[in-house]
Amino acid sequence: MLDIAPLVRVHVDAWIAAQNDMGVCDAIARNAPVGKPTAMSAPHLPKVAGIDSTVPSPTHTAPLPGVPAAPLPPGALIQDRLASWVSDLTTLHELTERLVRTGSLDEALHELLRAGATLVGARRGMAVLEPADGLGPATTVGLGLAHADLGTIETVPRSVTSYGRILEGLPDPVAVPGPIAVPDLLGEAELDPRHREVAARLGYAASYALPLATEAAGRLGAVVWLYDEPAEPVERQRHLVGLYGRYATEHLARLIELERARAQAATIAEELLPSRLPRVPGVRLAARHRTGPHGGGDWYDALPLPEGALGLAVGSVSGTGPSALAAMGRLRASLRAYAVMEGEDPVAVLSDLELLLRLTEPARSATALFAYAEPARRRIVLAGAGHTPPLVVGEHRTEFVETSLSAPLGMLACWEAPSVELAPAPGETVLLYTDGLLRRTGDPMDRAFARLHAAAASVPKADRGDPGAVADHVLRSMLPDDPHAPDPAGEDVVLLAARFD
Known part of the structure; x- marks a missing residue:
């Protein structure tokens, strides 16, 4: 148990900066707690990674008009943020544990799509594996999309799709591109007609694309999640799926090396x-x-x-x-x-x-x-x-x-x-x-x-x-x-x- 003094002096800007740039322990050390909050053991609703768990107050406890609300007890902000961090870490741990148990590229890509859809709040998605070195293997898998749906999406010119801009829009194969969010696909006036037709046929209105790339592994491919309505992930969701995507890319890079080694061994054996x-x-x-x-x-x-x-x-x-x-x-x-x-x-x-x-x-x-x-x-x-x-x-x-x-x-x-x-x-x-x-x-x-x-x-x-x-x-x-x-x-x-x- 941590023995924290009763008085806590927290500067909001400094605290947010600590949240973004430091871990939990570093943030606590940076803001030098000097007392023990009296409400540290008060019950709080659990938080789920990527979901705003703010719940309105029950009707029998709602504040009366004109009556000022009671001030938050000292340390409540710290406790809420700590609970949020713990929830995020728990969620990432569970998802990465499930990913690391996959033993093939196909299994890993399907698990990546399922976990990412949970983190960004989407229902469907598509992963395209195309290593930048051109040595393969290359494949495309979908979540909530039939094989015919994937073929329909691939009829759209890549240059006008978010995942296509990630795969083909960068001349440097080792550069790490950023994610691409399209919150209202059908609302874009300059949207390619074929892209508009395919989106309307398949029933998706927004997308969020994430590169499968790291500085060490290079660019391996891209993954895109599709929303049924205009939407985009909030900053917290983007942060979580970005962390998960970097770990997934490293795991995919290892599986690709194993697959290439297996293919080379099979080729040598067949030649003998x-x-x-x-x-x-x-x-x-x-x-x-x-x-x-x-x-x-x-x-x-x-x-x-x-x-x-x-x-x-x-x-x-x-x-x-x-x-x-x-x-x-x-x-x-x-x-x-x-x-x-x-x-x-x-x-x-x-x-x-x-x-x-x-x-x-x-x-x-x-x-x-x-x-x-x-x-x-x-x-x-x-x-x-x-x-x-x-x-x-x-x-x-x-x-x-x-x-x-x-x-x-x-x-x-x-x-x-x-x-x-x-x-x-x-x-x-x-x-x-x-x-x-x-x-x-x-x-x-x-x-x-x-x-x-x-x-x-x-x-x-x-x-x-x-x-x-x-x-x-x-x-x-x-x-x-x-x-x-x-x-x-x-x-x-x-x-x-x-x-x-």
């Missing part, structure tokens, strides 16, 4: 994988690859071998990031060389790969599965090192291939797992995959295997003739939310499907 699958008589191939946000080391390969044979491989390198991607590229290139030399013996191929990994990268481990297929004879010989077993999907069976257990590459004292042979029937598909498909479900491994078996067994009969359709159905069944989205935990997913005629 086959650009196209080979065409071999008697078999049709399809592959699906989903890269995690940090760039994992899952990979696949398919290469034609002498005498009409085909080599199929999937694997996973430990770790994430550029080093894992580089190790994945080296491992895949080495396996291709070993497969050309001795592909008919999968155990020998993986033994050579084990020796290479042990000598060149002793601190890294990897899993791999290599299959030597002869489509004309519908015969497959395969061996695995710490990898998940393949799955055979057909009209009359859906079952895992019984492979011998083995430690991952880089952890073997000697090679102990022999190869296995299987003969897929005409029309059956052999599905090779990495354990990222199982881990991204979030289930224990036994349940994840059961889900994979159920997903493969439920492939519609019309899709069983297309290996790509089989892979897509398995992805949708295993990851129903969004099978194409990267996993926030960093798990890659690889599926390689081979259908034998």
